[in-house]
Amino acid sequence: MTPDRSLIEQLNGTWRDPPGVWGFLTTVDHKRIAARYIVTAILLMFLAGMLALDMRWQLSVPENTRMTPQLFNESFSLHGSTMLFLVSVPLMEAMAFWLVPLMLGARNMAFPRLGAFSFWLYFGGVLTLWIAHAIDVTPDLGWFEYPPLSGPAYSPGHRADIWAQMITFTEVAALAASVNVAATILKMRPPGMTLARMPVFLWAMLIASIMTIFSMPAIMLVTSMLISDRLVSTHFFSVAAGGDAVLFQHLFWFFGHPEVYLIFIPGTGFVSSIVETFSRRQLFGHSVLVLAILSIGALAFGLWVHHMFAVGLPRLGNDFYTAASMAIAVPAGLQIFCWLASIWAGRTWFPTPMLWVLGFLATFVIGGLSGLMTASAALDLQLTDTYFIVAHLHYVLVGGAMFPLFGAFCYWYPKATGRLMSELWGKVAFGLIVGGFNLGFFPMHILGLMGMPRRVYTYSPGMGWETLNQVATAGSAIAVLGGLVFVANALWSYWRGEPSGADPWGGSTLEWASASPPPAWNLAFTPVVASLTPMWNGGGALSVMDGISVGKREVLVTSVTGAGPLYRQKSAAPSVWPLLAALAVSAMFLGSIFTPWAIPIGTLPIAAALIGWFWPNRPRAKIGPLKAMP
């Protein structure tokens, strides 16, 4: 069904943002919010990448004087905190914000204003960490800031507080985003898209969101305990007064390990989408993939102790968590074989997004194998805190999540901008990044086995570490160069790329049904889904249904398992309240670095902002729910 001109004009009028700055501040369009997330996170990735390059420069020769020990500590702390909390997790949320409504054929997220609130609060966390860095109050204790080192006795000043509050910002934002994504996927699927017909991407985003909801409270709790230890002298981590310093590590890693997987699982969603489209066949083992992601999501909460083998826990605990950590290789391996089988059995072609999938498969398997090595408590006692761990974590995070993300960027770029990226420069960037990455990080395995510790700002000549460190530095420089080519290609193509049309790749899922770039209202009609690959109807047109209002913002709510239409839901219009609420919350978070009074006093403006946000602005609905379809 092709929408006629008057329908499109009506939809444009209904879903339009106010013009200018006011529209920028008040928009609730999931695509604009996601684009902001992505641009912010890419800028931060560049800055944190520069920090990494600077550290590699410092380590390229023994007894280098480029950095003082303090500057080195600040650099790796800022690099790790930024990459984990401000780049990886938010980028995955941003991809969900952008893609989930499109892939569902929905007009917007379930909670449009909550999405805007998530971004503003995330942005507050970004500013907290990086403005503090600009005025030389940089956290300097690594990305996990264990007490007692981060406690009041050994971290005077506000460096540790800045870190802890940056966490609070980003975690509240991530919780809000996850609730939004989970509710959207569960309640706004198009008619016919039962749970069994849900693409793997949506499963991955749903599971990652649920994992976020379960894991993030642990870190917010533990950083709040740290802040109260520092600010009001509580004794949570004061061992001499009956507190427990190891409690911090348990709570941190109870979040920290699931966090790694909630970065990786959206990556598996990207890979599944790309493999399906480019192998020209329905994914091999759809149910296996979904169950594998589910079991990774469940197992993720049962193996955090492998980050703490060297702490000195009971022997049985170490054994149990060794077994649990190794068990994760089973679902991960099942996924790899499902993708390989799809590629093998399909009529596969290899444009840039697919190359990233191949880069991901090779690199992630290496990272997985070194993960099996570190999962063994006995071997981990040797490897912990050496460069082997640095190599391992970069192989799994960069190989397992960033490469799929770069592939996803190339894959959905035409949908977002209406233009194709240059294939030639895409391949150059791919070669430089994957080659430079492996050249930079593979030698670190060997350096670690040779005994080079992590987090050292320099080393003595004669340790035998010089050559490998220089290779690692050269590799990092090549990878950064590739990153610049990648970004330059994206920028160049934005203005000069060839027009792509709505569906340049012949994609399998519903986002390819919309125009490129998608209008504010996404799809003119509600699609009706009869298979896992609704865009591949054997050449037939997509079935659609009508009935959602075009004169006011309205979305369709469906049942959780069967996706039967339940009722039409009014969707929130642009509003400035999310921004004001985020400002009020930011003021309270920042104030609580300096005084405990910020919490009782700061709740008043938050309450005012929330009252404004939820002020009823429409009469009560006169109609009840529709009868649910069986």
Add this chain to the structure above:
Amino acid sequence: MRIIGVASLLTLAALAGCNNEARELGPSLPQTAPAENTDPRISAYQSNLYQVSQGGRYFSWYGCSACHSDSAPGAANLADGRWQRGHGFADVYRAIAAHQPEPAYGDVIPVEQLWQVTAYVRDLPKHYPEKRRRVSLDQKGEPQGSHWSGPQ
């Protein structure tokens, strides 16, 4: 224009306010006692949180906390804001270096550490007792005075 001027002044003030976080680990240590209460070297110690907290560690290492606790009576109480021998930096430094009763800590403690201890002692009245107690609990595992367990 005025707004820009005010904003840049505020920014500069904010920048200046945060120097107390700096950790310059360099060779420019003081070799001598402060000449007077206005010695230009003082602010590098008194207004630096790291130097003050290092002073706190030495304060317990050298056993000062054994007598100078929060509950100590009279002159031994350093946190009550009353100073018998003057509260200027050089005054306090001199009181520690020529400590009465013996030992005169000037003979025991290296000069730079004395600067740090002085900065710490002058900083004590600014904090609540519970904060001082919380910090000392975290440092309980460190060597203390006569129970020294560190390098000899």
